[in-house]
Amino acid sequence: MNPTRRSIIAAGAAGVAALAAGCSGGGSGGGTGAGDGNLRISVWTANKDHLALLNGIGKAFTADRPEVRSVTFESLNPSDYTTALTTQLASGNPPDLGWILETNAADFIEAETLVDMAPDMKADASYRYNDLEPALLHQWRRGTSLFAYPFSSSPFAVFYNADALAKAGAADPAELLADGAWTWDALAEAAKKVTDAKVARFGLVIHEFEYKQWDRLYPIMGAYGAAPWTSDDACGFADPKMTDAIDFLRDMAFTDRSTPAPGDQADFFSGESAMVIFQVSKIGPLADVTWKWGAVPLPSGPAGDRQVIGQAGLGVFAKGRNVDLAKEFFLYSTNTENAAKLARFFPPPRASLLTSETLAETNPLLSKEQLQKVIIDSLKSGTVRPGHTGYARLSEQTRAGLDAAWTPKADTRKVLRDVCTSIQPILRTGS
Missing domain, CATH: 1.10.287 (Helix Hairpins)
Structure with missing residues (x-):
């Protein structure tokens, strides 16, 4: 996932309200069937490599389907993606398919904007529905229905500048992990050493947090056993565990000064920070750095090993012009073969693809050991960031x-x- 999620979520408030007001009905279908043959898929990426891959899949889909006139990936502005998408839905100009953030899944499902694709996925034996990891489908399920395919299940992890840590006399996180000593306290200690030694401006940055995108703190919250709310809709912020989690970050910012305080910013890729917490789907810029880097899963905390996963789902819109073709493209673009191609950028939910050997074919930046520990193990043990209606x-x-x-x-x-x-x-x- 590559949008700035803070702006997407904040800008989405009015759009999701319009969605609920104007788009309910037809959750199991109800569009206009074959339509005009021009498939439109809304996405939030404008990355040329992403679009080249997606357009290649679209071109292959049209090759033996004369009824398909075009497949267009419409890159909406990441800063107001959810608003733009929901406005299209509410105004009667919906795309045929689109990407949806996991935190907004409940709103789209409850407003009945999405087609239940489970019957089609199960009916096509070649699709291998049972290959999908059940734990990664939870956000998109209602009973036996499945309203989107989580094409990107991207764990949060710690990426680090090994040269900067070594220069500051801090332990290498991969070595700490191997010794069973990779904890949040160890991370904080390493970050302080970097800052005290002035090897970098900061020891740690939390990508896109900036004291506005609070849900970027889920990794720290989870490590302390805290959650913003419970499954029965009780607020979790008053839990003492949440106080401990927030105070952990406050100590780093205001006492150790090892992570940016409000108003400060630092870029990991340019060397301004020795460590960063972000998702593995965003590691592309590491190909251009000149220093030695490494990657490890999130550290363990007082609540143990708590890995956190961000997701994006692909759904078919029930009011689209080409529902039948959209369902065909959904099955085609998310089948095993194309899921393997997408795995270059987006960790897949398919068990058969979650091996270090398979992922290594499309992920040249990460070693097989990193793929296993940072992606595969995290996906199998981690928890998807929670969403909620409204x-x-x-x-x-x-x-x-x-x-x-x-x-x-x-x-x-x-x-x-x-x-x-x-x-x-x-x-x-x-x-």
């Missing part, structure tokens, strides 16, 4: 409430109790 409003209210925590003398416990007061009504009603 997520856009919920996320914005949470961000606003957490603003008070990002000062040196903040009363973390009180701030988090206030966050719960603010978001509990949304959790209860979903809007």
